[in-house]
Amino acid sequence: MKSTIRYPKKHELMVKSIKEDLKLFSTYKEFLSFCAAIALHRNSIDDISVDTIIWSNQQIKIDIFNKGEFDRSLMDLIALKYSDDISILNGDRDEEIFNIFELFVANGLEIYSREIHSVINKNALSDLLLFIDKSKNNNEGSKLSEFTDFLT
């Protein structure tokens, strides 16, 4: 039975930097969940196929997610939305749920890397906030588009 959540090796440095250096997210789990939610929000999971991913050795125990208030629900939510099959919650298909989650994490990381991490305008936090604001408003411009240096 699967006991960890993986993410692509190619984003190792970014994930470490976001968590350890920039301290944008309180835990690795938060960051990966955030990425999965982005991919879900964008409905964008075609970019990466799980079969082609080379996984990082750094993996997060599923137990960690189980301790979160909504983390497992997020996984279920994503899986249900993705599969459109309620029987996925049967109990014997959890591995499938985790795989779907990893797929969303991988796609979300791709988005993060492309749209936030590699495009540094002001600073990491303000860029992230701008991204969130813009994404929330379905890319119709951000309330925070005037963000400047004071956000450092």
Place this chain on the structure above:
Amino acid sequence: MKITSLIINNFGPFEGTQNIDFSISEKQPITIIHANNGSGKTTLLNSFLWVLFGGYHVKKKEIPNHHYVNSINEGKELRVFVEMKFSHNKNKYTIRRIAKFKKISNIDVDFISDNVSIVYIDENGGSQSPNNVETYIDQNILPEALKNFFFFHGEDAKDLTLPEKVSSAIKNIMGITLLERAEKHLLKAKNHFTKQIDNNAQSNLKEVNSEIDTIDSSISEKKNLISNNEKLISSNKSQKRDIEDKLVGNELTENFQTLLNQHKIEKETLLVKCKLLNESNRNLVSNSSYLLFINDAIKGNLKILKDKRKKGEIPGKIRRILLKDLIEIGQCLCGEDITPKMLKVLNEKKDAAVSQKFENRVAELSNQLMIMAERSGSISINFDSNATNILEHQTRIDELNELVSDLEAKLDGDEFESVADLRTRIKEIEDENEDALVKNTRMSEEISVLSAGILKDLKEKRTVLIKQDSKQELFKIREDVAEAASHYYNDLLNKINDKVRKELTTLFSTTYNNIMISDFEVNINPSFQVEIRKRIDGRIPTESEGQKRVKSLSFISSLISLAKGYFNSNNNFLKGGIFPLVIDSPFGELDPNYQSMISKNIGELAEQVILFVSPSQWTDSVRRELEGNVGKQVTLKYYTTKSREEFLQGNEELQLVGGTEFNSQREKSVII
């Protein structure tokens, strides 16, 4: 004096012999000399003064052109010269000043001497060569004391209306200095006769003379003190006006400063608020930020679950029990028996019904999704609220940044003095003036008392005693004549000064108001202070740099006009003269409005006007205003050593090189 041409030879940056012709046309009296900074404008301006008066603005050894110096062997003599041709009072003059130097090292020279000569052709074609050139120029062409009124840099113009300058200009330009000298000479003569009387006097007369001397000295001392106090009062008044001008500016500055501080505080406060809001958003992002993106998905999932319920797929517990009961009873709810075919279907449906674990999980997920939806909404509202506040603050911060920037620009360069300090200084000046006035009144009274009382008595006694000695009477007559003549000249001087001052005021006022297109009351008061008031309310306006420049140029113009009037009238006392106006950077950093005003009128200020302008001052509006009055235009081009060979070959296609290729060696300029 109308300058026809200037020849400069190895002078400063000008290598070899170069020539400039100037416009002498009456209709187009202006010559424009275009020059970039560093191409020799100042040297050229100073070469006019050097040829006439010999003074130079740098060390004499800096005069020779460095290329010329390089081309001479060490120990050999060098000569440089400037020659100016001009017409004056129907004569045609050529003045040439030659300076000799000795080369002492590769680039260094020692000054040996300079010599000036002047030759003129009179209206009958006769050639004359005055011996004492300096005196001749001072008395017949241009008094040296006036040189800075006619050859000057635009930035220095504002000082030309200071009282001592105005007084000196009036006296020198009208030849009044001769009368001053005569008055002093007569006073000297009177003192000589007084001394002779004293030398031949008996003891009692000596005693009276001594007493008179003592009182005279006392009166003289008091008069000096009064005069010094008057100067102090005059200077204080001028200083007070300056401070009052500054006060007006500083009151404004102080208001700006207060506003600036308020803006800065507001900005700082908003920045702190933004940081707090930002920190709040950071916390939102840091934990459960995914909730911001899953609202749609939650809605989608809840819909799926709702549909399943509608279809009866969930919850499945009741359905499973019902099916089980039906199978066990073998009878339908309507009472009919269940056929084997129906039983098979019922069994399949019973097996397909979900497990309890699944039921629980779906129920839990439904419950969680509801909570997540609520939390997601709450986080989203917080995030949006923070973002809106940050945006509002940022908009205000941007506004404040602009306001701060504007205010800082306004305050930039102002040496800020507090309004209170300035007011204190004004009060001190007023107190000092009041004190000086009180002292002067007291001393004047004392002088009156002494003169009308004891001094009068002593002088009468002296007259009686002198009359007793026939030898002394002759000295007394001479003494009286000299004294009366001196008084006469003094009165005359005062009257002439007064007359000239009033005439100058009229001309000055007309020119100033013409240029300013306004109605100011312009006055040169008896202390030679230039006063400008608004005619409408008599108030002294705060002058901008532009107004100061217009004031100076108007004054110089009126001086030139007055001198010309007297020159043509053959007045016996007031000789006047005709003078050109040579100005380096006449517009300086003035705003375009004043540049236009001055350009429009500068051709009228003198019979000949020579202007040095840099490309930045030669704006379209300046060119447009001047164009009709410009008779000649000359350009000073500046070449570095790199293009020297080409320059020497007379190549017209030389590249004009700016400061980037300046060498430490003196470069060269050329007139084209």
